[in-house]
Amino acid sequence: xxxxxxxxxxxxxxxxxxxxxxxxIAPEAPLRVFPFVGHEAGSPTVEWTTDARGVAVPIADYxxxxxxxxxxxxxxxxxxxxERLLGITAHTARDHPEGWRFGARAQVGxxxxxxxxxxxxxxxxxxxxxxxxxxMARLREAGVVVFDLGDTRNAETTVANMEALxxxxxxxxxxxxxxxxxxxxLAALTRAAARGATFSGMYLTNVGESWFGGTQGSSYGDLxxxxxxxxxxxxxxxxxxxxxxREQILGLSxxxxxxxxxxxxxxxxxxVLSAVPACAPAGRVIExxxxxxxxxxxxxxxxxxxxxxxxxxEDSTERDP
Numbered sequence: 001x002x003x004x005x006x007x008x009x010x011x012x013x014x015x016x017x018x019x020x021x022x023x024x025i026a027p028e029a030p031l032r033v034f035p036f037v038g039h040e041a042g043s044p045t046v047e048w049t050t051d052a053r054g055v056a057v058p059i060a061d062y063x064x065x066x067x068x069x070x071x072x073x074x075x076x077x078x079x080x081x082x083e084r085l086l087g088i089t090a091h092t093a094r095d096h097p098e099g100w101r102f103g104a105r106a107q108v109g110x111x112x113x114x115x116x117x118x119x120x121x122x123x124x125x126x127x128x129x130x131x132x133x134x135x136m137a138r139l140r141e142a143g144v145v146v147f148d149l150g151d152t153r154n155a156e157t158t159v160a161n162m163e164a165l166x167x168x169x170x171x172x173x174x175x176x177x178x179x180x181x182x183x184x185x186l187a188a189l190t191r192a193a194a195r196g197a198t199f200s201g202m203y204l205t206n207v208g209e210s211w212f213g214g215t216q217g218s219s220y221g222d223l224x225x226x227x228x229x230x231x232x233x234x235x236x237x238x239x240x241x242x243x244x245x246r247e248q249i250l251g252l253s254x255x256x257x258x259x260x261x262x263x264x265x266x267x268x269x270x271x272v273l274s275a276v277p278a279c280a281p282a283g284r285v286i287e288x289x290x291x292x293x294x295x296x297x298x299x300x301x302x303x304x305x306x307x308x309x310x311x312x313x314e315d316s317t318e319r320d321p
Contacts, residue, residue: 049167052129052150059170062124062145068111069128070096071152071297075165076126077101078298079174086120096299097291111135118142126165128152153240154219155186155226158297185301186226193228193308200230201256201278204249206266211244211273219296219303224258227307246272253277256284258307263287286310 047059066087067073073092076085087106093099111131127148136146151157159179166175203214214220215233217240224231232252257278268279277283292303
């Protein structure tokens, strides 16, 4: 499956694959161990950890790492020496606002680009839950260690991803420092939101004639909550990335809608949805600049800071005589 999450982002990828069921790994799934050159599973000279697919993976000082996971791209750059990271996702390099940080590293378009990955001669590939098992098996057959990082949906999973990578790479100390810094930044933004005005609203984006939300259990839910917005979708029991009918949106009656650039025209130009309070003169439709808003990892910090700034700007404009 494509790792390129640009334009539709994590929201639509998860919807397309059925985030709640299709690729989840049952806790009771049997442990699977794949060959690791020079050692056997259980060898006293090797320590092991387990990835999200229940695969036992050796803890080692990997020197040639390729990432097929957009969240892992940024985490790895912060946790290991830069020369150890050989390849990253094309989405990060081309579409993320901080893609410039990765320089001229190789860009892997999809998890199916096996020959491209192998040409980099990696000793470790960091996969995502969207990386197809058949292609990961081919990498293992070629002697490459593969580690599925698992869920990458919000701040909670980002911290878990840090811990998992720290354990795998023998960099637990760096992972702890990065996690502490990430938590401090989110806590500071939460305090800033508490000092400001309170809002009530929801996240919406449209694809063609369909409307999707992002609420509790996703980075969009964190974006709203940590920016000081009461999430109407969460309050009505919605989770993750629901698809809404126009009638459901009208029923939620949001006075504020957070969306992508261009979302205001799509929402308020719709003959039905133009009736939502957000489109009224006293309502608000806030368009988030693309890039950070669909990043459920480290970019969530910048997304929250941006939304808080946009909320303050609109609040200040309303108070001006």
